[in-house]
Amino acid sequence: MSIDMFTDLLNQYDWADVSRLIDTATATDVERALTRPTRTLTDFAALISPAARPYLEAMARQSQQLTQQRFGKTMQLYAPLYLSNECQNICTYCAFSLDNKIRRRTLTDAEILREADALKAMGYDHVLLVTGEANQTVGVPYIKNAIRLLRDRFAHISMEVQPLDQPAYAELIAEGLHTVLVYQETYNRDSYQLHHPKGKKASYRYRIETPDRLGQAGIYKIGLGALLGLSDWRTDSFFTALHLDYLERTYWKTRYSLSFPRLRPIDVLGASGVQSRDFGACMTDRDLVQLICAYRLFKPDVELSLSTRESPRFRDHVIQLGITSLSAGSKTNPGGYVVEPQSLEQFEISDERSPAEVADMIRRAGYEPVWKDWDPTLMTVCH
Template sequence: MPARSSLCRRETVLNVNARAGSMDHSTQGGAFIDERVIFQTLEGLGPVADPVHVREILAKARELKGLNPEEVAVLTVVTDRGLLEELFTAARFIKETIYGPRIVLFAPLYISNLCHNECLYCAFRASNREVHRRALNQDEIANEIKLLVEQGHKRVLVVSGESYPREDGFDYIIKSIETVYKTRSGPGEIRRVNVNLAPCTVEQFKQLKAAGIGTFQLFQETYHRRTYDVMHPGGRKRDYDWRVTAFDRAMRGGIDDVGMGLLFGLYDWRFEVLALLQHARHLEEVFGVGPHTISVPRMEPAVGSEIAANPPRPVSDDDFLKIVAILRMAVPYTGMIMSTRETPETRRATLALGISQISAGSRTNPGGYSDGVQETDAQFQLGDHRPLNEVIRDLADMGYIPSFCTACYRLGRTGHDFMELAKPGDIKYRCDPNALSTFLEYLLDYASPDTVAAGERLIEKQLARMDDRLRRTASKMLDKVRGGRRDVYI
């Protein structure tokens, strides 16, 4: 990690903080992100959390019905070590109750770093001359996919800078999705494509839906409008409202599976968490379904960005763990994603507290799986460089079932349909067998011998923990996989 002591970098951060301002009472921000309400909630907190009140909130969280903004705000100021451990224990209970030991795996596929925006924290910003610009052609994308498939991946997140090759425009994305789906290598294929793209029009969302995407993912970066304005001085991304209403257009375009997130480090994390929950509540109130996933990336160094190396509002490791735990209690049925920005140690710590999906073996530069990590092409520095097989073995050693399942997307169990199964707990009768089936498929086709041994032991232990009904279902599916069948799911 680059040194953080240069005078130039300190001055840059001080200037950004001065322009962004401290916790002001701006009422800007749109109909559903109400900064005034958030600041009133935070300012109404005492300097120390009342233990009795905290324990009442934790007891409510264990009922798996979520928390309101005031309750979330109280948990953000918990600092007592004993109370923090009680908070973490409640989060672990919720994670285990709803998700069990399943951890879904995916890989990002960066197809382009072309961008017309001027995000000060991002290596892809238009004026950054330290980045080598590249948009993969369809043959290059196919080659990247073959390499990912040969590692054992089954789902990818297609990521592009917020500008597309001139000759194709938005069709470049549609063609790229088609290439991913039609590319095979040996017995493997990518079964689900999710995307992280610039905000789209309703018509473009309809095209994405027709192309067969799973989740449309988009980060607001920061919900604090003044900080947002400072951090995005140029490009279409300057328009806060166009970005924050993207999920509304996605829903109208037929995509009911959306993934939201922000970039922790740009503004006060307590404000950001409450604003993110306002956004989620807006979707639930208007469309009847909230986000399918929430991502929680922290800012990491990026080529050509002083701010990325010196976050204006850095989030400590302790606070980061608290963020994960609080979100797990606030929105218990929403998946949570941890990227390879974080170190293996941090990623391990967050799994029990609420994370249900992780990327593995990631590259954040176009062509990265073919050419290796190229810092001059990458969006940010990675914290976890381990290959997929090593991550799988680590998960198995910790007792987690690595899952490559894509069944819900392909059977239409998204939005309302997914929640109807998830909230009463019935989803486990599908997710648990599907996770074991895809895990065994990985072990038989791609894993190293020591990972196979660890995985087989884990599968046996997991079967032993299941009730009779679930064990019979899972065992039949595993027998089919051992007999040569692939893509076995319910």
């Protein structure tokens, strides 16, 4: 199987044509999409279109019903564990960018275990390992070692690191890796090149083929998403849906999740000291609710995850509309839990409540917080 299959499919679509498809959707198109038992990509385009705004209440009702049918009234909780802020890429929106003059930090074995113990004390059994993209410092040997340190402590290990080749993924899966999150950032090639001018990440094609390599390596779960704000959020979301649809058909044994990372302010350190960089409002809260509901109506079984980038008020509201997974108490700097809490964060956190406070909120909403993802455990037992 060729790894350029999605690239071939993607080449059949034009960004401007897709934008027009979305912008010209009508109320009739939206109503048709709402009444169908299953939805096509064209239906999804209608559901994220401006024409769907008056139908948000109906979308939310259907989204809530579908989510409870598929997932029950549960909410999966996870936490990121930042291992390193070393990075060889220049990305215009990231505090870890190579051109940002911050002190670089990579956790030692002892420090990784201290951070892990802090997360376990909070109740977590699902950890997301995060690093910058620096192959010489935090390449496969470092990640493999981290997984070995943590696999007996956590039931589910995910990672969000630099894209790797297929044999490297297979090697890490054998060590206990369950899930890989790989965000394309944007599917708009021109915008992608503008925001990624230097480093291995500058290769649009290598990054977009990463989920294919993961699927061929036999990964348990793949997480997708676009960084909402780099390009038009509606068009980027259509291409994310296209990518998800392709992957589900091609690697049908793999599970999938979607995330909704909106651009957040970052601190950058230059010659004049620390400066804040704010990207402005890329989409409204109402837009994001519409997008969450549209994805649920399009793919009833996909996991939808929301991070602490979003405000407490917003997260409290949307857990009943389609979200199935939340982070809580997150720190986006290496050693942020106990080792070095004051180091520079990758981006600003909006929801600063503790995991216990978020769990209490979930219970008050009538849902059950779930700290452990049982699926990988059950699969291991069955095999």
